[in-house]
Amino acid sequence: MGKEIYCSFLLFCVWSIGLAQQPQYPYQDSKLPVEERVSDLLSRMSLEEKVRQMDMYKGEYFKNGEQFDSKKTELKIGRLGVGAIHDIYPKSAKMINSLQAYVMENNRWGIPALIMAEVLHGYSGEGNTAFPMNIGLGSTWDPGLMKKVGRVIGSEARAHGVHYGLGPVLGIGREPRWGRIAETLGEDTYLASELGLAMIQGMQGDSLSSDNAIIAEPKHFAVHSYPQAGGNSSPVIVGERTAREDFLPVFEKAYKEGGALGAMCAYSELDGVPCAANHWLLTDVLRKEWGFKGIVISDLGAIKYLQTTHFVTSSPRESIKEAVAAGVDMQFYDFSNEFWQKTLMELVNEGELSMNEINRAAGGVLRLKFLLGLFEHPFIEETKMQERKHSLENQAIALEAAHKSMVLLKNEKNLLPLNKNIKTIAVIGPNANESRLGGYSVRNKKGITVLEGIKQVVDSSVEVLYEQGVPLIVKGQIVDQEYLFTPDKKGNGLKGEYFDNRNLEGSPVLTRIDGELGFDWPWSPGPGVPDDQFSVRWTGFLKPTETFEGWLGLSSDDGVRMWVDEQLIVDNWNKGATAIVTTPMRFEAGREYQIRIEMWEGGWGARAHLRWNLQKVDLEPAIAAAKKSDVAIVVLGESNELVEENRDVATLELHGKQLALIKAIQETGTPVVAVLLNGRPLAINWVNDHVPAILESWFPGEAGGRAVADVLFGNFNPAGRLPISFPKSVGQLPIYYNQKPSAIHRYVRESQDPLYDFGFGLSYTKFTYSNLRVSASEIHKEDKILVHVDVQNTGDFDGEEVVQLYINDVYSSVTTPRKTLKGFKRLFLKKGEKSTVSFELGPEKLSIWNKDMERGVEPGDFEIMVGGNLTDVLKTGFKVLIN
Numbered sequence: 001m002g003k004e005i006y007c008s009f010l011l012f013c014v015w016s017i018g019l020a021q022q023p024q025y026p027y028q029d030s031k032l033p034v035e036e037r038v039s040d041l042l043s044r045m046s047l048e049e050k051v052r053q054m055d056m057y058k059g060e061y062f063k064n065g066e067q068f069d070s071k072k073t074e075l076k077i078g079r080l081g082v083g084a085i086h087d088i089y090p091k092s093a094k095m096i097n098s099l100q101a102y103v104m105e106n107n108r109w110g111i112p113a114l115i116m117a118e119v120l121h122g123y124s125g126e127g128n129t130a131f132p133m134n135i136g137l138g139s140t141w142d143p144g145l146m147k148k149v150g151r152v153i154g155s156e157a158r159a160h161g162v163h164y165g166l167g168p169v170l171g172i173g174r175e176p177r178w179g180r181i182a183e184t185l186g187e188d189t190y191l192a193s194e195l196g197l198a199m200i201q202g203m204q205g206d207s208l209s210s211d212n213a214i215i216a217e218p219k220h221f222a223v224h225s226y227p228q229a230g231g232n233s234s235p236v237i238v239g240e241r242t243a244r245e246d247f248l249p250v251f252e253k254a255y256k257e258g259g260a261l262g263a264m265c266a267y268s269e270l271d272g273v274p275c276a277a278n279h280w281l282l283t284d285v286l287r288k289e290w291g292f293k294g295i296v297i298s299d300l301g302a303i304k305y306l307q308t309t310h311f312v313t314s315s316p317r318e319s320i321k322e323a324v325a326a327g328v329d330m331q332f333y334d335f336s337n338e339f340w341q342k343t344l345m346e347l348v349n350e351g352e353l354s355m356n357e358i359n360r361a362a363g364g365v366l367r368l369k370f371l372l373g374l375f376e377h378p379f380i381e382e383t384k385m386q387e388r389k390h391s392l393e394n395q396a397i398a399l400e401a402a403h404k405s406m407v408l409l410k411n412e413k414n415l416l417p418l419n420k421n422i423k424t425i426a427v428i429g430p431n432a433n434e435s436r437l438g439g440y441s442v443r444n445k446k447g448i449t450v451l452e453g454i455k456q457v458v459d460s461s462v463e464v465l466y467e468q469g470v471p472l473i474v475k476g477q478i479v480d481q482e483y484l485f486t487p488d489k490k491g492n493g494l495k496g497e498y499f500d501n502r503n504l505e506g507s508p509v510l511t512r513i514d515g516e517l518g519f520d521w522p523w524s525p526g527p528g529v530p531d532d533q534f535s536v537r538w539t540g541f542l543k544p545t546e547t548f549e550g551w552l553g554l555s556s557d558d559g560v561r562m563w564v565d566e567q568l569i570v571d572n573w574n575k576g577a578t579a580i581v582t583t584p585m586r587f588e589a590g591r592e593y594q595i596r597i598e599m600w601e602g603g604w605g606a607r608a609h610l611r612w613n614l615q616k617v618d619l620e621p622a623i624a625a626a627k628k629s630d631v632a633i634v635v636l637g638e639s640n641e642l643v644e645e646n647r648d649v650a651t652l653e654l655h656g657k658q659l660a661l662i663k664a665i666q667e668t669g670t671p672v673v674a675v676l677l678n679g680r681p682l683a684i685n686w687v688n689d690h691v692p693a694i695l696e697s698w699f700p701g702e703a704g705g706r707a708v709a710d711v712l713f714g715n716f717n718p719a720g721r722l723p724i725s726f727p728k729s730v731g732q733l734p735i736y737y738n739q740k741p742s743a744i745h746r747y748v749r750e751s752q753d754p755l756y757d758f759g760f761g762l763s764y765t766k767f768t769y770s771n772l773r774v775s776a777s778e779i780h781k782e783d784k785i786l787v788h789v790d791v792q793n794t795g796d797f798d799g800e801e802v803v804q805l806y807i808n809d810v811y812s813s814v815t816t817p818r819k820t821l822k823g824f825k826r827l828f829l830k831k832g833e834k835s836t837v838s839f840e841l842g843p844e845k846l847s848i849w850n851k852d853m854e855r856g857v858e859p860g861d862f863e864i865m866v867g868g869n870l871t872d873v874l875k876t877g878f879k880v881l882i883n
Contacts, residue, residue, distance in 0.1 A: 025040060025041075025044070026040040027040040027041035027044075027109075027375075028110075028375065030373075030375070030376050034367060034370045034371060035367075037366075037370050038363050038366050038367050038370065039363075041109060041111075041366055042359055042362065042363050042366065044109065045109065045362070047345055047348060047349075047355075047358065048080060048341070048345065049080055049081070049107070049108075049109070050358050050359070050361075050362035051340075051341045051344040051345055051358065051362070052077075052080045052081055052082065052083060052341060053081075053083040053111070053361075053362040053365045053366060054083055054329060054330050054331075054340075054341075054344065054358070054361045054362055054365065055082070055083045055084070055330065055331060055337050055340055055341060056083065056084045056085070056086050056116070056297070056330055056331060056332055056333065057076065057077070057082055057083075057084070057085050057086070057337060058085075058086065058087055058333070059085055059086065059087040059088025059089065060087070060523075061073070061076040061077075062076070062085065062088065062099050063088065063095060063099070066091045066092065066095060067095060068094075068095045068096075068098040068099045068102070070098075070102055073099070073102055073103075074106070076337075077103070077106075078106075079106045079107060079108070080107055081103055081104075081106070081107030081109075081111045081113070082103055082113045083113075083114065083330060083365050084113065084114040084115070084116050084164070084330060084365070085099075085113050085114070085115055085116065086115075086116040086117070086332075087117075088115060088117075089117060089124065089125040089126065089160070089443065090115075090125070090160050090161050090162075091125075091126065092382065092385075093161070093379070093380050093381060093382035093385055094382070096115070096160070096161035096380060097161070097378075097379045097380065099113070100112055100113060100161070100378045100379060101378070101379075104378060110375070111366070111369065111375075112369055112374040112375060112378045114163050114164055114365065114368060114369060114372075114374075115161055115162045115163050115164065116162070116163070116164040116165075116166065117157055117160075117162045117164075117165060117166070118165075118166050118167070118440050119153050119157055119165030119166060119167045119168075119203070119214070120134065120166070120167045120168065120169065120183060120439070120440035120441075121133055121134055121137065121149075121167075121438065121440070121441065121701070122152075122153060122156075122441065122442045122701075123153050123156040123157040123160070123162065123165070123442070124440060124441065124442055124443055125156075125157070125160050125162075125442070125443065126442065126443040126444050126445075127389050127390055127442075128156045128389055128390055128442050129152055129153075129156060129390050129394040129395065129397070129398050129442070129702065130398065130437050130441055130442040130445045130447060130701050130702040131149050131152075131153075131397075131398055131401050131402075131701045131702075132401050132402055132405045132438075132698055132699060132700045132701040132704065133182050133183070133437070133438030133439075133441075133679055133698055133699035133700075133701075134168065134169060134182065134183050134184060134185055135173070135181065135182050135183075135184060135185070135186065135679060135680075135698055135699075135723065135724065136401075136402075136405035136697075136698030136699060136700055136701070136720075137149065137185065137195065137199075137401060137405060138184070138185035138186035138191065138192070138195060138723030138724070139186075139404075139405045139406075139407050139696075139698065139720040139721060139722065139723050139761075140195075140401065140404040140405050140720060140826070141191065141195075141720070141721050141723075141802045141824055141826050142195075142404055142826045143194050143195055143197070143198035144198070145397075145400060145401060145404060146195045146196075146198035146199045146202065147198040147199065147201055147202040148202060148397050148400075149199060149202060149397060149401055150198065150199040150200060150201065150202020150203040150204075150216075151202035151203070151205065151212070152202075152394045152397055152398075153165065153199075153202070153203055153214075154202060154203040154204065154205055154212060154213050154214045155212035155213075155388050156388050156389055156390075156394070157214050158210075158211055158212055158213060158214050158380075159211070159212070159380060159384045159385045159387075159388040159389065160380070160385055160389075161379075161380045162214060163214055163215060163368075163372050163374065164214060164215045164217065164262060164368070165203060165214045165215065165216055165217060165262075166217050166219065166262075166264065167216065167217065167218075167219065167440075168185070168196055168199050168200065168216070168218060168219075169183040169184055169185075169218075169219055169220070169225075170184075170185070170192060170196045170218045170219070170250040170251055170254060171183075171184050171219075171220060171222075171223075171224050171225025171226075171247070171250075172184065172186075172187060172188070172189055172192060172225050172226065172246055172247050172250065173185075173186055173187050173225050173723075173724055174187050174225065174226045174734050174736045175225065175226050175227060175230045175733070175734065176230070176652060176680045176681045176724070176727065176733070177229065177230025177648055177649050177650065177652070177680075177730065177733070178225065178227055178230040178231075178232065178648055178680075179230075179232055179643055179644050179645055179646055179647035179648045179649070180225070180232065180439075180644070180645055181225075181643070181679065181680045181724075182438055182439065182643050182644070182679025182680060182698075182699065183439065183440070184225055184724075185723060186722075186723025186724045186758075187723065187724045187725060187736040187737070187758060188723065188736075188737070188738070188758065188821050189245075189246050189247070189249050189250060190820070190821045190822055190823075190824075190845075191723055191821060191824065192250050192723075193249055193250045193253045193254075194824075196218065196250055196253070196254055196258075197253050197254060197257055197258045199216075200216040200218070200254055200258035200259075200260050201258055203215075203216045204216055204258070204259060204260070204261075208261075208371045208372050208373070209371065209372060209373030209377070211377075211380075211384065212388075215260075215261045215262050215294070215368055215371075215372070216254075216258070216260045216261070216262060217260070217261075217262025217263060217264055217297070218250075218251055218254045218255075218260050218262070218263065218264075219263070219264035219266070219299070220264055220265070220266035220267070220268075220275075220299055221251060221263045221264060221265050221266060221275065221281065221282075221286070221296070222243065222247055222248055222251055222266065222270065222275065222281060223236045223238060223243050223247040223248075223266070223268070223270050223275075224236065224266035224267065224268050224275070225247075226238065226247070226734075227268060230648045230649065230650075231648055232267075232645060232646050232648055233266075233267035233268050233305070233309070234268065235268065235269050235272075236268050236269065236270055236271075237271065238270070238271065239271060240271070240853065241814065241849050241853065243270065243271075244849050244853075244855075245848065245849055248285065251263075251286075252290055255286070255290050255291075255292050255294075256290055256291070260294065261292075261293065261294030261295070261368055261371070262294050262295060262297070263282075263286065263292065263294060263295070263296045263297070264296075264297050264298070264299050264332075265278075265281075265282060265296055265297070265298055265299060265302055265327075265328060266299060266302070267299050267301075267302050267305060267309075269310060274302075274305070274306055274310045274312060275302070276298055276299075276302040276303050276305070276306055276323050276326070276328060277306055277312065277313075277319075277322040277323055277326045278326055278327075279325070279326040279327065281326075281327075282296055282326050282327025282328065283326065283327040286327065287327065293364070293367060294364060294367075294368065295329040295330055295361070295364040295365055295368060296327050296328050296329050296330070297328070297329065297330045297331075297332050298323065298328055298330070298331055298332045298334055299332060300332045300333050300334075300603065300604065301332070301333065301334055301603060302323075302332070302334070303319050303320060303323045303328065303331055303334040303335075304316065304319060304334045304335065306318075306319040306322060306323065307319045316335060316339070316343070317343050317346075317347070319334075320335075320340065320343050320344065320347065321347050321352055321353060324344070324347075324353055324357055324358075324361065325353065325357060328361075329360070329361035329362075329364050329365065330361070330365065344358070395702075395703065398701050398702050398703045399703040399706060399707060401701060402700040402701050402703045402704050402706070402707030403707045403710060403711070403716045404719065404720060404800075404826075405697070405698055405700055405701075405707075405720050406695060406696070406697055406700070406707060406708070406711045406716070406718040406720045407695070407696040407697075407718065407720035407721060407722055407760075407761045408693075408694075408695055408696075408711070408718040408720075408761060408762040408763065408764075409688070409694040409695065409696050409756055409760070409761075409762065410688060410691070410692070410693055410694040410762070411692075411693050411762055411764075412692035412693065413692060414764075415671060415673065415692045415693040416673065416693050416695075416711075416712060416714075416764070417711075417712065417713055417714030417764060418631060418673075418712055418713050418714070419713075420457065420458050420459050420462070420713050420714075421458075421459045421461070421462065422458070422462060422630050422631060423462065423463065423630050424462070424463045424464075424465065424628060424629040424630050425454065425458065425462060425463070425464050425465065425629055425630065425631055425632075425633065426465045426466075426467070426622075426625040426626045426628070426629035426631070426632040426633070426665075426670070427450065427451045427454055427464060427465065427466050427633050427635070428466070428467050428468075428469045428622045428625060428626065428632055428633070428634045428635070428661070428665060429468070429469055429470075429634045429635035429636050429658070429661065429662075429675075430468055430469065430470055430471055430472035430635075430636070430656075430658065431450070431472065431635040431636060431637050431639075431675075431677040432449065432450050432451050432466060432468065432633070432634075432635035433449045433450070433451040433452070433466060433468070434449060434472075434639070434677075435447040435448075435449055435705075436637070436638075436639055436640075436677045436699045436700075436704070437699055437701065437702070437704075438640065438643075438644075438679055438698075438699035439640055439643075439644035439645060439679075442702075445702060446702075447700075447701060447702040447703065447704050447705065448702065448703055448704060448705035448706045449705045450633070450635050450675060450677070450697075450704075450705045450708050450709065451464070451466050451705070452705050452706075453704075453705030453706040453707070453708055453709035453710075454633070454705075454708075454709045454712070454713075456706060456709060457706070457709040457710060457712075457713050457715065458709075458713065465625040465628060465629060466625075467621045467622040467624075467625045468622070469619060469621075469622035469634075469661045469665075470617050470619065470622075470656060470657040470658060470660070470661045471617070471656070472637075472638070472639050472641075472642070472655065472656060472658070473579050473580060473639075473641060473642070473655060473656055474580075474613070474617060474656045474657060475553070475555060475579075475580050475609070475611050476550075476551070476553065476582075476611045476612050476613035476614065476615070477611060477612065477613070477614055477615060478516055478517070478518040478609060478610065478611055479516060479517070479542065479610045479611060479612055480516060481493050481515035481516045482545075483542055483543055483544055483545070484515070484516060484540055484541070484542060484543075484595075485540055485541040485542075485543060485592070486513060486540050486541075487539050487540050487541075489541060489592075491513060492515060493513040493514055493515040493516065493540070494513070494514055494517065494538040494539060494540035494595065494597070495511070495512075495513060495514075495538065495539050495540055496510075496511070496512050496513070496514045496536055496537070496538050497510075497511050497536065497537045497538075497539075498510035498511070498512075498525060498526060498528075498529045498534060498535075498536050499534060499535045499536070499537075500528070500529065500530055500533075500534055501533065501534065501535060502533050502534070502535050502600040502601070502602065503535060503600070504535045504537055504598060504600075509528040509529055510525075510526045510527060510528050510529050512526065514538065516610070517538065517597070517608050517609055517610035518609055518610075519606070519607065519608040519609070520605075520606075520607050521601075521605060521606045521607070521608075522605050523605075525606070532601060532602070532603045532604070533601065533602065533603070534600070534601050535598065535599065535600040535601070536598070536599050536608065537596070537597070537598050538595070538596070538597040538598075538610075539595065539596050539597075540594075540595055541592045541593060541594055541595060542564075542592075542593040542595050543590065543591065543592050543593070544587040544588070544589055544590075544591070545589055545590070546587075546589050547586075547587060547588050547589045548586075548587050548614065549584075549586050549587075550584075550585060550586075550587060550612055550613040550614065551582040551583060551584050551585055551612065551613055552564070552569070552570075552582065552583060552585045552610075552611075552612050553570070553580050553581055553582030553583065553610075553611050553612070554570055554572070554580065554581055554597065554599075554608075554609065554610060554611070555579060555580040555581075555607060555608075555609035555611060556572070556599055556606070556607050556608055556609070557605070557606060557607045557646065558599060558600055558601045558602050558606055558607075559572060559573045559574065559599060559600045559602075560572050560573070560581070560597070560598070560599045560608075561573045561597070561598050561599075562595070562596065562597045562598075563594075563595070563596040563597075564585075564593050564594065564595060565593060565594050566594065566596075569583045569585075570582075570583055573598075573600075579641045579642060579647075580609075580611065582611075585612075587612075597610065604645075617657055619660070619661060619664050622661065622664070622665065623664050623665065623668060626665045626668045626670045626672075627668050627670065629670055630670070630671075631670065631671045631672075631673065632665050632668070632670045632671070632672050632673070633672075633673045633675060633712065634661070634662050634665055634672055634673070634674050634675070634691075635675045635676075635677060636654055636658045636661075636662065636674060636675070636676055636677075636678075636687075637654075637676045637677040637678035637682070638655065638677070638678040638679055638680070638682075642655055642679075643678065643679035643680050644679070649680075650730070651683075651730055652680070652681065652682050652683040652727060652729070652730055653682070653683055654682060654684065654687075659686060659687075662674060662687060662691065663686070663690075666690055666691060671692060672691050672692065672693075673691075673692075673693040673694075673695065673712065674687050674691045674693070674694045674695070675694075675695045675697055675708055675712075676694070676695065676696050676697060676698075677697050677698070677699060677700070677704070678696075678698060678699070679698065679699055681722075681724050681725065681726040681727065681756075682726070683726070683727055683728055683729055683730070683755065684726075684755070685728055685729075685755060688755060695708065695711060695712065695718070696720075696722070714764070717763055717764045717765060717797050717798065717799035717800065718761070718762070718763060718764070719761065719763055719799060719800035719801065719802060719826065720761050721759050721760065721761040721802045721804075721869070722756055722757070722758055722759060722760050722761060723758070724736075724758060725737055725754040725756070725757060725758045726754055726755040726756040727754055727755065728750065728751060728753075728754065728755045729750060731747065731750055732745065732747075732750060732752070732754070735754050736758070737754075737757060737758035737759070737819065737870060738817035738818075738819055738820050738821075739817060740815045740816070740817060741815065741817070741818055742815070757869065757870045757871065758870060759802075759804050759821070759869050759870045760869050760870065761802070761869070763795070763797075763799050763800075763801070764795070764796075764797045764799060765793055765794075765795030765796060765797040765798070765799040765831065766793070766794050766795035767791055767792065767793055767794065767795070767801045767829070767868055768791070768792045768794045769789055769790070769791055769866065769867055769868070769873075769874050770789075770790045770792070770874075771788070771789065771790040772787070772788070772789045772864070772866055772874040772875070772876050773787075773788050773789075773876065774786065774787050774788075774864065774876055774877075774878050775787075775788075776878060777878055777879065778878065778879045778880075778881055779878060779879075779880055779881065780880070780881055780883055781843065781846075781856070781857035781858075781859065781880050781881075781883060782843060782857075783842075784840055784841065784842035784843075785840070785841050785842075785878055786838055786839070786840055786841075787805060787823070787838065787839040787840075787841060787864055787866065787876075788836055788837070788838050788839075789803065789836070789837050789866045789874065790834060790835070790836050790837075791803055791827070791829065791834070791835055791836075791837055792829070792832075792833070792834035792835075793829035793830065793831055793832060793833050793834075794832070795831065796831060797831060798828070798829070798830045798831050799828070799829065800826055800827065800828045800829070801826070801827060801829060801868055802824060802825070802826045802868065803824060803825045803826075803827065803837045803866065803867075803868065804821060804823075804824050804866065804867060804868065804869065804870070804873075805821070805822055805823035805824065805839050805864065805865070805866050806819040806820060806821055806822065806864075806865040806866075806870070806873070807819075807820055807822050807841070807845070807846070807862055807863065807864055807865070808820070808862065808863040808865070809846070809848065809858070809860070809862055810860060810861040810862065810863055811860050811861070812848060812858055812860065813848075813850050813851050813858060814848060814849070814850060814851055816848060819865065819870065822839075822841060822845045823839035823840075823841070823845075825837050825839075839866075841864075843856075843857050846862065846880070857880055858880070859879075859880045859881060859882040859883075860879065860880060861877060861878075861879050862877055862878055862879070862880065863875060863876075863877045864876050864877055864878070
């Protein structure tokens with residue numbers, strides 16, 4: 001028995017003996033119903049103990065490096081226990097078991113800690129399995145696969161002592177400029193509902209007390225995914241009917257059918273009311289209509305934003321009161337733990353919050369801990385952590401997900417699949433040899449790149465040439481310290497003054513010389529400086545050694561500004577979130593330029609780079625490689641710096657010099673295949689018009705490069721379908737497929753049609769549809785009807801097809817789209833094989849929210865459309881009778 005396994009076993013034995021010696025209160029009886037246990041424990045707890053359960057703590061408070069630190073823990077939580085701990089990501093059973101034992105032994109009721117983690121497309125703890133980004137998972141149109149993905153996430157997380165996962169994102173992605181569009185499962189309510197439900201069922205398993213299940217927390221509740229102009233947290237201007245028809249059904253299915261027990265309220269406002277203070281949303285709908293019994297957590301800082309962003313409260317105290325009264329149960333780093341708990345107790349003691357509201361929130365946290373079985377089984381086993389983490393089976397599921405997420409957008413003259421014995425291949429582009437996993441990915445994970453995947457797949461005799469061509473973001477180079485001088489000119493570098501606030505106020509808490517500005521800080525930049533809400537001023541001189549025309553720029557994810565010789569040349573102080581902002585400049589050799597740079601950090605990591613373009617971009621090596629080759633595979637797209645939280649954009653064009661690169665490669669005359677690695681739909685009009693083959697790969701996870709190569713060289717026949725429409729320009733937005741019939745766009749210089757439709761995707765084979773029929777021509781509104789269609793693979797390859805069913809409520813009391821997805825099935829057919837696919841339509845799929853805001857099926861004609869995409873469909877229909 002290994003040392004850590006023995007320690008964990010010994011810890012468990014000691015805890016079990018101690019538990020047996022304790023008085024047996026009803027809440028300790030695992031045979032009693034959970035609600036009785038919750039009521040009994042709440043009746044024994046003090047107000048101070050209850051508000052402690054309503055709080056989330058940072059993992060750094062409980063460990064030193066990767067070891068549990070009892071002294072830090074005692075200093076932070078004393079003997080009151082803890083509600084939840086986030087951002088701890090245990091690497092050993094000994095650490096998390098020691099923490100859990102300490103927490104339970106040092107509060108008088110033996111209440112365990114709830115451990116939380118990010119699980120967007122993989123449990124984020126280091127070394128675990130990384131799946132495609134969610135928009136890629138949406139392209140699979142495969143609920144069975146999504147359940148397997150969810151099961152891997154749940155089992156890997158629980159084996160590490162995690163109980164509660166922040167995900168999946170169930171927002172309906174209808175604003176591609178929004179940086180978090182990559183986290184969604186697409187633009188369609190039904191597709192996202194089915195895929196999200198399957199993922200949740202996988203994560204939560206058959207029983208939450210199982211050692212391979214965790215609680216799922218769908219987010220962001222609700223309608224966060226349609227912000228004005230794509231600005232993260234910007235207002236969402238939709239009415240109740242649109243919210244109920246298009247955005248809320250995904251969450252309703254997650255909670256009522258999936259049994260999800262977590263909810264994260266959104267930053268944004270819904271029809272003028274911030275979600276973090278929206279009683280209608282968090283109480284009337286979520287709890288009273290849907291029967292939700294879990295907990296609502298604020299998105300990071302959402303409660304604070306009630307005052308600082310929305311201006312609907314005038315103080316932190318009022319913000320806390322409004323949020324808890326509306327239905328929020330736990331903060332997410334909004335305020336210090338001490339302030340949050342103290343304020344809650346004051347609000348109760350002064351009669352501004354009721355004990356019913358505190359009991360709802362604290363009781364919700366306790367309920368989860370009972371359902372998870374943590375009072376009886378608080379510890380994990382080292383063997384299970386090692387067995388499950390990135391197992392061969394889990395890696396195979398990651399590859400399957402990557403394969404199924406690939407969408408073939410164009411294949412002119414059947415250029416694909418390529419011959420594996422081709423003589424020379426040029427692999428070119430800023431994403432060709434980069435691991436693009438997307439936001440909230442597994443920590444420190446490196447996926448297989450497209451270049452690596454191609455080398456794995458092709459014959460050993462094939463010559464593979466690689467050139468980056470252009471960087472994804474033309475950032476130039478970090479200004480080296482040899483060109484920077486302190487204000488007194490006695491040394492290299494810039495003087496840095498660090499402040500413990502965002503406004504450069506007061507005296508610096510840290511002053512030092514920074515040799516160069518190339519900082520990427522996940523937490524604090526130095527002693528005495530807080531992790532978040534700090535500011536910095538750098539001063540000194542820049543002295544180039546050669547004369548050149550170029551630019552000087554700052555790269556940051558928060559507010560920055562820069563003066564050169566007392567002239568303000570970069571001002572991004574209020575906007576923040578920039579990949580890089582530059583200003584043209586002529587540099588003269590030997591001249592001293594006085595520099596002052598200021599920045600503020602608003603939360604969740606910071607970047608501070610001072611850059612210039614001393615060396616210019618050169619396309620010639622990439623062009624030369626293409627000319628030598630039989631085919632050029634050009635890999636373009638995005639990275640986390642272009643599409644992630646707070647990475648919103650004003651254009652959907654290819655960033656930087658990517659279009660110039662692929663144009664230059666196309667002009668060589670070598671056949672070109674474009675591969676996209678990206679998180680949002682891109683307006684690739686020129687590429688579509690001129691490049692013969694295009695593969696949309698999204699951010700395809702750890703096995704993504706191999707999956708791309710398998711598709712390009714025919715090892716896998718692509719069958720992914722777009723979960724989101726591709727616009728030709730931002731001027732067409734919004735352009736989701738099921739807009740209302742009055743959404744007619746007669747642009748002077750632009751088509752009203754998207755570049756690629758929702759549901760679109762090609763295959764190396766062909767499928768033919770026939771014999772569409774329904775089980776009845778007339779039904780009553782409470783009845784169900786069956787739809788059948790025959791599908792045959794009439795092409796030359798085995799492959800998968802995604803059969804899609806759309807309906808049209810022809811005439812209704814309120815407006816409805818002409819086409820709305822209500823069924824889909826992904827199936828494999830061998831060459832020549834034929835199959836009958838069946839769908840069931842009942843009141844859930846046929847109902848609408850009528851003029852009186854009542855949900856029901858209206859009498860009248862319904863049109864049914866079935867096919868392999870949105871436009872090539874067979875049609876039939878039926879009538880709903882007046883009862």
